[in-house]
Amino acid sequence: xxxxxxxxxxxxxxxxGMYPDAGEAVVRLxxxxxxxxxxxxxxxxxGQPAFNSGYRKxxxxxxxxxxxxxxKSGCIVCPSGSCVSMVRHHYPELFKDDPAxxxxxxxxxxxxxxxxxYLVDVLGVRDTGAAYTGKVTYHDSCHLLRTLxxxxxxxxxxxxVRGAELxxxxxxxxxxxxxxxFSVKYPEISTAMVADKVRxxxxxxxxxxxxxxxxxxxxxxGFISRNNYPVKVMHIAQxxxxxxx
Numbered sequence: 001x002x003x004x005x006x007x008x009x010x011x012x013x014x015x016x017g018m019y020p021d022a023g024e025a026v027v028r029l030x031x032x033x034x035x036x037x038x039x040x041x042x043x044x045x046x047g048q049p050a051f052n053s054g055y056r057k058x059x060x061x062x063x064x065x066x067x068x069x070x071x072k073s074g075c076i077v078c079p080s081g082s083c084v085s086m087v088r089h090h091y092p093e094l095f096k097d098d099p100a101x102x103x104x105x106x107x108x109x110x111x112x113x114x115x116x117x118y119l120v121d122v123l124g125v126r127d128t129g130a131a132y133t134g135k136v137t138y139h140d141s142c143h144l145l146r147t148l149x150x151x152x153x154x155x156x157x158x159x160x161v162r163g164a165e166l167x168x169x170x171x172x173x174x175x176x177x178x179x180x181x182f183s184v185k186y187p188e189i190s191t192a193m194v195a196d197k198v199r200x201x202x203x204x205x206x207x208x209x210x211x212x213x214x215x216x217x218x219x220x221x222g223f224i225s226r227n228n229y230p231v232k233v234m235h236i237a238q239x240x241x242x243x244x245x
Contacts, residue, residue: 008073081144137206141213178219
């Protein structure tokens with residue numbers, strides 16, 4: 001049986017390279033809940049950028065490295081629905097002509113969880129003991145919602161944060177326009193999409209927008225800061241690891 005009170009942390013590239021505060025929040029949050037952790041230091045990118053760009057050989061190389069690094073781990077937790085979707089759904093696809101590697105990919109994928117999915121579905125946690133004063137709206141990131149089916153878990157956790165009021169924005173499940181390479185290849189379309197997203201955030205009356213994928217949050221934060229809108233942008237780990245209530 002898998003030990004769910006000890007996890008191996010799988011930290012996505014954007015958090016590791018650009019938003020270490022979000023990664024540190026994950027550690028504080030899990031420690032508060034009594035979870036012990038290890039961090040395999042030779043972990044690298046899961047290979048999603050290569051996969052999305054059509055470089056299957058390079059994506060398979062990254063996937064094999066990930067599997068070798070994590071296949072001795074029990075429960076693997078990542079603060080990104082996008083990366084977990086890559087491991088759980090696309091790794092087996094990458095090895096469809098290699099049954100041995102496909103079995104190893106499926107085994108690792110079954111033990112890899114997005115952070116809120118792990119807290120609610122695996123641990124049964126609803127209240128993380130956090131407190132926050134403000135109106136919070138939640139952005140559904142595409143991979144987390146559409147390929148992992150995670151919708152209620154983050155909302156449940158936000159509703160239990162003392163002092164926070166969850167308000168829904170219009171079209172919370174509509175893409176923010178990031179999409180990794182999409183925002184680079186089609187900047188005009190991406191900018192129009194994030195403008196719509198931020199308008200919905202402002203119309204909700206929220207002073208804070210929270211999400212589970214730092215790529216989406218980086219995209220929204222850029223548009224919000226360039227236009228000096230009074231909205232805070234926060235990874236859900238940062239909200240849940242905040243001041244104890």
